[in-house]
Amino acid sequence: MKKKILIIVIIGALTAGLALAYWRWSHNNDQQRQWELYGNMDIREVDLGFGVDGPIAQVLVEEGDSVEAGQILAILEQEPFLDAVQAVEATLKFAEARMTEGIHGPRPQEIERARAAVQGAEATLANATLIHSRRQRLVDERAASEEVASTTQADRIVAEANLKKAREDLALLLEGTRHEQKQQQHAEFEAQRANLALLRYRLSRATLKAPNAGIIRTRIQEPGAVVTANSPVFTLALTDPLWCRVYVDESDLGKVRMGMPARITTDSYPGKSYRGWVGYISPVAEFTPKAVETPELRTNLVYQTRVYTCDPDQELRLGMPATVTLSLHEEVRTAPASLSDYCKTP
Structure with missing residues (x-):
C-alpha cells in the first residue's frame, strides 16, 4: 500500500514539474x-494667427471645440481691406483703358480733325502772308507807317508756328503710340494688377481658418483686441x-x-x-x-x-x-x- 502511494506521489510531482516547465517555456516564448x-x-500643435494687422471683430470658437479643416475661427474688421481693394480695382480699370488706347492708337475722327487743323493753319498762313505783302508795298510807297508792316509780319510768324505745330500733331497721330509708351502703359497695368492680387490676399488673411482638423486647445485673443500679423490667436491641437x-x-x-x-x-x-x-x-x-x-x-x-x-x-x-x-x-x-x-x- 505504501508503495502505491509513493508511486502516485512521484507521478503527481512529475506532472506538476512538467506543467511548471511548460508554463515557463510558454511564458518565455510569449515574451x-x-x-x-x-x-x-x-x-502636433500649431499656433494660428491672422496674416495681417487689425482689430478682431469676431471669435467664433471656444477652448475644447472640435473644428474641421477650413472652418472659420475668427474674423478681423473687414472695411479697411475692402476699401483698399475697391480703390485699386478702379485704378486698374483706368490703367487698362490707357493700355488699350495705346494698343489701338488714335481713332480715324482724331486723324481727320488733325488734318483739318493743318489745312486751317495753312490757310491762315497764306492769308497772313498776303496781308503782310500788301502792307509792305504801302510802306515802300510811303503810304503807311513801319508799324503797320511790323504788325502783319508778327501775324505771319505766328501763323507759321501754328502750321508747324498742326503738322507735328498730325504726324504723331499717324505714327501712333510709341513702343516705349506701350511698354510703360503695360507695366503700369501689371503693377496695379499685382497690387490688387496682394490686397485680395491680405483680405483673405483677415479671416482665420483652421488649416487642419483638430481641437482648440487655447483661445488667446478676444474680440476688440488689436493683433499684429501672425501673432497667435489660438493654439490648435x-x-x-x-x-x-x-x-x-x-x-x-x-x-x-x-x-x-x-x-x-x-x-x-x-x-x-x-x-x-x-x-x-x-x-x-x-x-x-x-x-x-x-x-x-x-x-x-x-x-x-x-x-x-x-x-x-x-x-x-x-x-x-x-x-x-x-x-x-x-x-x-x-x-x-x-x-x-x-x-x-x-
Whole structure:
C-alpha cells in the first residue's frame, strides 16, 4: 500500500514539474514574441494667427471645440481691406483703358480733325502772308507807317508756328503710340494688377481658418483686441496624426523596423487597445529623457520612435502615458502612405 502511494506521489510531482516547465517555456516564448515599450501620447500643435494687422471683430470658437479643416475661427474688421481693394480695382480699370488706347492708337475722327487743323493753319498762313505783302508795298510807297508792316509780319510768324505745330500733331497721330509708351502703359497695368492680387490676399488673411482638423486647445485673443500679423490667436491641437513617442535602447534598435504592427494600451482605458504601426525611427541617438518611465538607466543612449495609432473615439490625450506592444513574430508590412488611410482599413 505504501508503495502505491509513493508511486502516485512521484507521478503527481512529475506532472506538476512538467506543467511548471511548460508554463515557463510558454511564458518565455510569449515574451520573445512580444516586446513592450513605454512612452507618452503625442500630437502636433500649431499656433494660428491672422496674416495681417487689425482689430478682431469676431471669435467664433471656444477652448475644447472640435473644428474641421477650413472652418472659420475668427474674423478681423473687414472695411479697411475692402476699401483698399475697391480703390485699386478702379485704378486698374483706368490703367487698362490707357493700355488699350495705346494698343489701338488714335481713332480715324482724331486723324481727320488733325488734318483739318493743318489745312486751317495753312490757310491762315497764306492769308497772313498776303496781308503782310500788301502792307509792305504801302510802306515802300510811303503810304503807311513801319508799324503797320511790323504788325502783319508778327501775324505771319505766328501763323507759321501754328502750321508747324498742326503738322507735328498730325504726324504723331499717324505714327501712333510709341513702343516705349506701350511698354510703360503695360507695366503700369501689371503693377496695379499685382497690387490688387496682394490686397485680395491680405483680405483673405483677415479671416482665420483652421488649416487642419483638430481641437482648440487655447483661445488667446478676444474680440476688440488689436493683433499684429501672425501673432497667435489660438493654439490648435491636431487630431491627425496621433502617435505614441517611445525610446528604444541602442542594443534593441535592431528589433524595430518601419511598418512593424503594434498595439497601444493606456491606464485610462484598461482592457482596450489601439492598433498602430511604427512610422518613424530617429536617425540620431539621444540621452533618455527624464520623463520616460523605463526600468533602464536614464543615461542610456536611445532612439526616439513614433508608433502611429488610430483613435476613432478621440480618447487619447496629449502626454497620456501609454504602453506599446510590438509583435515581433508578425510580418512587417510596407508603411502606410498616411495614418488616415491606415485607420480606414480593418
